[in-house]
Amino acid sequence: MTKFQDWTKEEAKRTFLFDRWGNGYFDVNPEGNLCVHPHKKAGKGIDLNEVIKEMKDQNIALPAVIRFQDVLRSRVVEINETFKNVIKDANYPGDFIGVYPIKVNQMREVVEEITDAGRPYNFGLEAGSKAELMSVLAYNRNPEALTILNGYKDRDYLKLALLGRRVGRKVLVVIEKMTELERLLDLSEEYGVRPLIGLRTKLSIKCAGKWADSGGERAKFGLTTTELIKSIRILEKRNYLDCAKLLHFHLGSQITDIRNVKDAISEGSRVYAKLVKMGLPLEYLDVGGGLGVDYDGTRSTNQSSINYGNKEYASDVVWGIKQICEEESVPCPNIVTESGRAITAHHSCVITKVIGTIKTAQTDFDTAKSLDEHILVSNMRDVVSELKKDNFNEMYNDAKKIKEDSISAFKLGVIDLEEKAKIETLYWQVTEKIGAMVDKVEFPSDDLNHLQDSLTSQYLCNFSVFQSAADSWAIGQLLPIMPINRLNEKPTNWCSIADITCDSDGKIDKFVDLEEQAKNIPLHELKPDEDYHVGLFLTGAYQDVMGDMHNLFGRLNEVHVYKDGDEGEFYIEEVIPGGKIKDVLSTMQYSPEFLSYRVKRIVDQEIAKGNIRPREGVKWVDFYDSCLDEYTYLKT
Numbered sequence: 001m002t003k004f005q006d007w008t009k010e011e012a013k014r015t016f017l018f019d020r021w022g023n024g025y026f027d028v029n030p031e032g033n034l035c036v037h038p039h040k041k042a043g044k045g046i047d048l049n050e051v052i053k054e055m056k057d058q059n060i061a062l063p064a065v066i067r068f069q070d071v072l073r074s075r076v077v078e079i080n081e082t083f084k085n086v087i088k089d090a091n092y093p094g095d096f097i098g099v100y101p102i103k104v105n106q107m108r109e110v111v112e113e114i115t116d117a118g119r120p121y122n123f124g125l126e127a128g129s130k131a132e133l134m135s136v137l138a139y140n141r142n143p144e145a146l147t148i149l150n151g152y153k154d155r156d157y158l159k160l161a162l163l164g165r166r167v168g169r170k171v172l173v174v175i176e177k178m179t180e181l182e183r184l185l186d187l188s189e190e191y192g193v194r195p196l197i198g199l200r201t202k203l204s205i206k207c208a209g210k211w212a213d214s215g216g217e218r219a220k221f222g223l224t225t226t227e228l229i230k231s232i233r234i235l236e237k238r239n240y241l242d243c244a245k246l247l248h249f250h251l252g253s254q255i256t257d258i259r260n261v262k263d264a265i266s267e268g269s270r271v272y273a274k275l276v277k278m279g280l281p282l283e284y285l286d287v288g289g290g291l292g293v294d295y296d297g298t299r300s301t302n303q304s305s306i307n308y309g310n311k312e313y314a315s316d317v318v319w320g321i322k323q324i325c326e327e328e329s330v331p332c333p334n335i336v337t338e339s340g341r342a343i344t345a346h347h348s349c350v351i352t353k354v355i356g357t358i359k360t361a362q363t364d365f366d367t368a369k370s371l372d373e374h375i376l377v378s379n380m381r382d383v384v385s386e387l388k389k390d391n392f393n394e395m396y397n398d399a400k401k402i403k404e405d406s407i408s409a410f411k412l413g414v415i416d417l418e419e420k421a422k423i424e425t426l427y428w429q430v431t432e433k434i435g436a437m438v439d440k441v442e443f444p445s446d447d448l449n450h451l452q453d454s455l456t457s458q459y460l461c462n463f464s465v466f467q468s469a470a471d472s473w474a475i476g477q478l479l480p481i482m483p484i485n486r487l488n489e490k491p492t493n494w495c496s497i498a499d500i501t502c503d504s505d506g507k508i509d510k511f512v513d514l515e516e517q518a519k520n521i522p523l524h525e526l527k528p529d530e531d532y533h534v535g536l537f538l539t540g541a542y543q544d545v546m547g548d549m550h551n552l553f554g555r556l557n558e559v560h561v562y563k564d565g566d567e568g569e570f571y572i573e574e575v576i577p578g579g580k581i582k583d584v585l586s587t588m589q590y591s592p593e594f595l596s597y598r599v600k601r602i603v604d605q606e607i608a609k610g611n612i613r614p615r616e617g618v619k620w621v622d623f624y625d626s627c628l629d630e631y632t633y634l635k636t
């Protein structure tokens, strides 16, 4: 194994920024492999390359999701400890009691790990739909932990909440709409169960970022000021005032600017204080989710970044609430947060193998002069030979013009395919030469930037953006991407990433960069006899569970890795097989048995016609059947 030589670890950091977005969980070892440090401690981390080797030994195919359950635990502990410490420092008279909103990643193993790690903190769960509530009721078994219910609610949803109350759980129904309140009270009377009620308020502030519409007056959820007052009247009239325990607001996900948190806390605490003064016996103030993740490592207000840390967030929440409650002379509430993204994002990644490159600039076609070649070919050849450092701008313009003319000439039948291929090859030779020169020019023009982009390759990776990085496609979310091995060698190929779906959108061409979003990342030249793996990181929040079935690529194989000692040892505790072809077909209403029957019939007909020998026919049918049991991704 080569050690770092012409390329240092510092350069690897500067190129891929894993020390910035990695939040202490990632590092590169002397062998040049990316390592995971589940407890952020120095020493040996878990070498991702070793994990992949182990998977290979166990016949688990890539692409795969790798979950580091210890990272998940570490996130839960970190967020709880941060709040606890701030509360202590601030002499805050209430508690912190968080919940994890399972919509962010509903995987059973994720929820189990979070509730287990959160037990000492009475960390609870939040549900936003009936199905989520069904699982939360079964999995949130700590009677001290909260279960918070958001989202729109029908009778069954509310009745399930009452079931939770009947079995002694602290289930808080957050009223998003006035009609839910009357419905809840009706059911409570019908079943003789006193509910715990939360009221969700719409704050006037809207925060910047992709999720701005979760806040503000036009937000989909929450009660307006007049509705809050009406709710109090209803509760009073129907004798349920004592059940109102919580005030809730949620600004939106991935709050990029800490100032928005401060503003929301002032407004929300003020509403809390006023409601208490109006006689509501509130005990909890739930400030929702939104604690962000620094996906691009810039620590800025970029949409994929945040300009604050956990500590600052917790301080602003705790001190902000304290100050206003003291001003208003009301008791300080227990503080609830519903952070999801910040808990789950770091713990999982998607590892895929690069299976090839797609290169536009092809320069290896024979362009030797033929006897009666068209003048356009000769002209382009002249550009190649005359190209120098001091005339490249002019030569580039000439080359572009000749290429354009050649397209017209081809359409008119003036040049043939062979000549067209020669012109294109020579053109790419020109651009490559210029590409190598402009590195040294201080201010390349837009034209030349464009030229450099056109020279980059696409690395084709065995995965689907739509399944594994939905937000990258849907909302331009940045996810860190980097190779997991050869990080002690300088990567020399600038490229973007293409997936294997038949969709031109199935690509990633936005990458983390300290300056501005980069369109390309440097990756290593592929070696014919060595696998090259690229990882998509911080995929644990939303991406893991939002993937779609585009092209019928289903869920990925998945392994759960646990740390086993401090010397980088690990073990794979659980393997969850990804979608087989028959599974994804079934979800689209096809019956695999019927498909198999159909294909057999078609083959039989050909056998009957004498076009296929019976022995061969059986083999084709067996082959078809065996493919139904295969993984949907490419076998590589």
Ligand SMILES: *Cc1c(COP(=O)(O)O)cnc(C)c1O
Pocket (backbone or CB within 6 Å): 101, 103, 104, 128, 150, 250, 252, 253, 254, 288, 289, 290, 291, 338, 339, 340, 341, 342
């Ligand atoms: C989505 C959501 C959350 C989670 O937000 P994060 O940004 O992932 O922390 C919390 N509360 C509510 C009401 C939500 O809708």
